[in-house]
Amino acid sequence: MSVPSENIPVTATMHSTPLVLxxxxxxxxxxxxxxxxxxxxxxxYILNILMQATxxxxxxxxxxxxxxxxxxxxxxxxxxxxxxxxxVGLGTADYQINFWICLVAGSLLALAAGAFLGMSTLKLGxxxxxxxxxxxxxxxxxxxxxxIWLTRGPDGISNIGRPALFQSQQSFLAFCVAALALxxxxxxxxxxxxxxxxxxxxxxxxxxAGVAGIxxxxxxxxxxxxxxxxxxxxxxxxxxxxxxxxxDQFSFAESIVFLTMALLGGVASPIGAAIGTGLLILIPxxxxxxxxIPGLYLAIYGLxxxxxxRFMPDGIxxxxxxxxxxxxARTPPHVASPALQLxxxxxxGEMVLEVTGLSKHFGGLKAVDKVDLSxxxxxxxxxxxxxxxGKTTTLNMLSxxxxxxxxxxxxxxxxxxxMPAHQRTAAxxxxxxxxxxxxxxxxxxxNVVIGxxxxxxxLIGEGGQDALTQRAMSALTFVGLxxxxxxxxxxxxxxxxxLIEIARALAGNPVLxxxxxxxxxxxxxxKVELHDLLKRIAAQGLTILIIDHDMTLxxxxxxxxxxxxxxxxxxxxxxxxxxxxxxxxxxYLGTE
Ligand code: ADP
Ligand code: MG
Numbered sequence: 001m002s003v004p005s006e007n008i009p010v011t012a013t014m015h016s017t018p019l020v021l022x023x024x025x026x027x028x029x030x031x032x033x034x035x036x037x038x039x040x041x042x043x044x045y046i047l048n049i050l051m052q053a054t055x056x057x058x059x060x061x062x063x064x065x066x067x068x069x070x071x072x073x074x075x076x077x078x079x080x081x082x083x084x085x086x087x088v089g090l091g092t093a094d095y096q097i098n099f100w101i102c103l104v105a106g107s108l109l110a111l112a113a114g115a116f117l118g119m120s121t122l123k124l125g126x127x128x129x130x131x132x133x134x135x136x137x138x139x140x141x142x143x144x145x146x147x148i149w150l151t152r153g154p155d156g157i158s159n160i161g162r163p164a165l166f167q168s169q170q171s172f173l174a175f176c177v178a179a180l181a182l183x184x185x186x187x188x189x190x191x192x193x194x195x196x197x198x199x200x201x202x203x204x205x206x207x208x209a210g211v212a213g214i215x216x217x218x219x220x221x222x223x224x225x226x227x228x229x230x231x232x233x234x235x236x237x238x239x240x241x242x243x244x245x246x247x248d249q250f251s252f253a254e255s256i257v258f259l260t261m262a263l264l265g266g267v268a269s270p271i272g273a274a275i276g277t278g279l280l281i282l283i284p285x286x287x288x289x290x291x292x293i294p295g296l297y298l299a300i301y302g303l304x305x306x307x308x309x310r311f312m313p314d315g316i317x318x319x320x321x322x323x324x325x326x327x328x329a330r331t332p333p334h335v336a337s338p339a340l341q342l343x344x345x346x347x348x349g350e351m352v353l354e355v356t357g358l359s360k361h362f363g364g365l366k367a368v369d370k371v372d373l374s375x376x377x378x379x380x381x382x383x384x385x386x387x388x389x390g391k392t393t394t395l396n397m398l399s400x401x402x403x404x405x406x407x408x409x410x411x412x413x414x415x416x417x418x419m420p421a422h423q424r425t426a427a428x429x430x431x432x433x434x435x436x437x438x439x440x441x442x443x444x445x446x447n448v449v450i451g452x453x454x455x456x457x458x459l460i461g462e463g464g465q466d467a468l469t470q471r472a473m474s475a476l477t478f479v480g481l482x483x484x485x486x487x488x489x490x491x492x493x494x495x496x497x498x499l500i501e502i503a504r505a506l507a508g509n510p511v512l513x514x515x516x517x518x519x520x521x522x523x524x525x526x527k528v529e530l531h532d533l534l535k536r537i538a539a540q541g542l543t544i545l546i547i548d549h550d551m552t553l554x555x556x557x558x559x560x561x562x563x564x565x566x567x568x569x570x571x572x573x574x575x576x577x578x579x580x581x582x583x584x585x586x587x588y589l590g591t592e
Contacts (some may be wrong), residue, residue, distance in 0.1 A: 018080070030181035038174035047169055053281045054176045055238035060261045060273040061187045062230030067259075068267035069196060070223035071203030072122065076133040077258040079140035080110040080228040082250030084235030086144065086151060089245045092161030099163040099240060114228020118221040130275040137252050144247035156246025161238050169241065176237050183230065187270040194453055197461075199223050201450050204439035211399055211437075212504065213425035213454040264308055266315025275316050312366075329443075329487040337473035337482070342540040344511045345428060345458060348413025352377040352512050352543045353398070358407035360393050360567075367393045369567040370407070375512065375560075380534065380544045382554045382575075385564035386588055391547045392434055394564070395516050398545075400424045400432050412511045426455040428511030430517060432501040434547075438489045444500050445485035447577070448472035454508030475507035476500070479533060495526040502533070506542075513537065515546040519553055531557065555579065563588065 042050065059081045064073045067260050069256060087106025091097040113136070121132045144151050151157075166172040190196035196217045201209040210216050239245050257280065267277025283301060290297040313318040353375035360368040368390040375381045396402040398409060400421035409417045416424045430451075439447050452471040460467050476482045478500040484492070489500060498518055505513055519527050528548065534557050538544060548554055554561065554575075561578040563571040567585045571578045578584060 002436060024210040024492070026185060026504070027094055027181075030178070030185075033181065034174050034178045037177045038171060042170070047173060049281060049285065051173050051176065051241040052238075053278055054173065054180050054235045055241060056258070056261065056281065057180055057277040058183055058234035058237065058276050059182055059231045060258055060265075060277045061270050062227035062234070063258060063262040064187055064267060064270050064273045065190065065199070065230070066079075066193060066223045066227035067262060068269065069191060069203065069218060070109075070199040070271075072220055073130050074133055074224065074227055075130055075252070075255050076117075076137040076140070077227070077231045078250045078252070078254035079137040080114060080231030080262045081235035081238065081254070081258075082140055082144065082245075082247075083110045083113060085234035085239040085245045085250065086157070086235075087232075088236040088239040089157040090151070090158045092240075093157050093159045096161075099161055103233070103240075104449060106236045110232025110235070111225050111229040112171050114231075115221060115225040118224035118226075122217060122220040122224065134252065141247055141251055143435035144250065151247070154247060156244060157239075158244045160243045160245065162243075164238045172241055176241060179233070179237065180434055182269045183233070184274065187230075187273075191269075195219070195222065197446065197450055197453070200442060200446075201587055205437045206439055207401060207421075208433065208437035208439065209450075210421035211401070211425060211429075211431055212450050213456075213508065214450070215420075215422050222399070237343065251571055260305065264305060264315055264322070266312075266317030266319070268314065269317050269321065272315045272317030279316075281436075283478065308426075313372040325443075325488060329484075329491070331486065337470050337477055340474040340478035340506065342506065342509060342537065342542045343459065344509065344542050345412065345456075346377070346511075348410070351375060352412055353545065355398070356408050358394065358397060358409065359405040360390070360397055360402055361405045366567045368397065368564075371564065371569045373562055373569070373572075375545055377543055378538075378541050378591075379560070380450050380538050380546060380558045381560045381562070382558035383545060383547045383562050384588065385553060385570075389564040390567040391564055392516055393567075395431065395514050395545075398424075398514060422455075423508070424510070425556070428456065429514065430454075430496070430508050430512070431509030431514035432505055432516060434516040434520065436494070436497045436501055438497055438500060438504075440488075442489065443486050444476060444481060444489055444492065444503075445469070445472055447489055447500055448475050448507045449501045451475070451504035452507035454510070457509050459509045472503075472507050475503040478506065478536070479503045480529070495522045495529075498522070498530075499533070511543070515541055515544060515548075517547050517549065519548050519550045527553065551579075 037050070039571070059077055063074060063077055065217060066072050077318040084106035087109055088099065089104040091102030091105065092099055117132060117136055121129050145154055162172050164174045191200060198209070198214045201212060201214055202216050202219050206216055231532065261276035261280045262273055263277060266272025283304060287297050287301060314322070351374050353373065355371065355373040358368055358371045358373070359366065371394060385391055393402065397404050400419060404417060408415065411424065412428055414427050416427055421487060439450065449468050452468045460471060473482060473485060475486050479502055481496060481499055481503070484585065489497060492500065502518065519530055522530060531553055534544065546558065558575050560573070561575050562569060563584050565580060570587060571581045572582045
């Protein structure tokens, strides 16, 4: 079953320049910024503004991760920020502990709180997360105000220490700018890493993410914990920068300010976060001259924010980025991709899928009722039946989206009945959906790369990003869309989106491919293309279980047919015999 990775020579040219060289301009710019922060002469007022912007931006980066990348709300970023700040404040002022130790402790405290909060609520829906984060925020504020013995209460903490190396406020600012640049770099590149892509997939389409092999819960918890960690780091630096903290700086209102900064600049990228943070700190300063006329200041400020959100729903940077993506889509990637190889693993016996006594009851409705199904390795097996006969429900149980009421599912020798969707995908299942489920904010190539990342895809091995990109390009080329790899999926026709979905499944080199009505909604020439594609897939030895209503396609492509009616299996066997079966004709074919 194991396939040596030499089968896919890594000749991709996309990322051939060494990492350090490619990102040299960024680090040069960062060095200039740090140098400027260290040497320019600021008055105390400007210094404070810069200090605030720098430390806030680190916390807002956290929101880029959790909300922008992963789509999970966090209304307690000021609380995580406060945990970091109080750890540094209390540690250095009250207990004379070294600044760095306090910073690390505060950041880890925030990380742990974030991970705990995430693990306890992320299994539930979005509203719960919003409520729990608000509650957590309120608890932290209450403790800061009322646990006077520990936190010194409303008076706050003064005389907070800085590290020996950066005793002056300005040298400490230079250090914070360096930290911001480093963290910004990491957050900036996160979306193109495996975990970052997983986060985006979860945000775009949770169901499809699970089926593509992503552990949804773990991904969400990681995003949430990372966000809290960045909040804690920002807060710790903030405390060192200002030498004074008090509870009102970490209230719920501040969490909303952080959120607004992220949304305003563009939540999907740290560049947006930096823009939003800068604007929201600077605008009030620019508008100071209006403060003599009460009310006008707030009105103009509010109008500004509303205008941006109205005309740039993805924030300022999101708006810019859309233009860039449109421009980049015109240049297809230069990746030399070999012809797609499908080398399905083989651990079980002659049958790649063995289902016995499968049932799904929705209340009183027996959508699927004691169905047996055996799919022979290699070839095409069709599952047909009238609308509502339980075909999609069967597929959903096979891929783990529905829990079975009863029955047993064995995939390639492994009992997968109790596994969640992503583990079944790791075990070798690939599927497409009746109503297309692509990751809408991503390009065709990115969608397919996620498929290639399927845990258990033996073809990728340790090949890294280049091998993944190459595998994805091969799959896209296989379905005929290689030239449009860099376009957003929303710019593809319905038929082509189906092909991208199939490419995503194929890139993972599955053992069994489940296709739910792939021909639905296609015009006649697209149907011919699809038919050809199925033949080419089957020719490589990949087993296909297909649901379709197109009898011509089923008759020509499938060697074996199972027929469902009212959730029960009414016929099963070799194609020609099944299609002539009197029950099948009366239940299905006769009504056409
Ligand atoms: P098919 O794909 O064969 O057209 P389905 O499997 O989608 O049929 O549906 C089988 C039956 O189960 C239908 O009567 C449908 O209304 C019902 N059903 C499917 N999913 C659900 C659900 N989540 N909740 C309740 N009933 C459902
Ligand atoms: Mg269906």
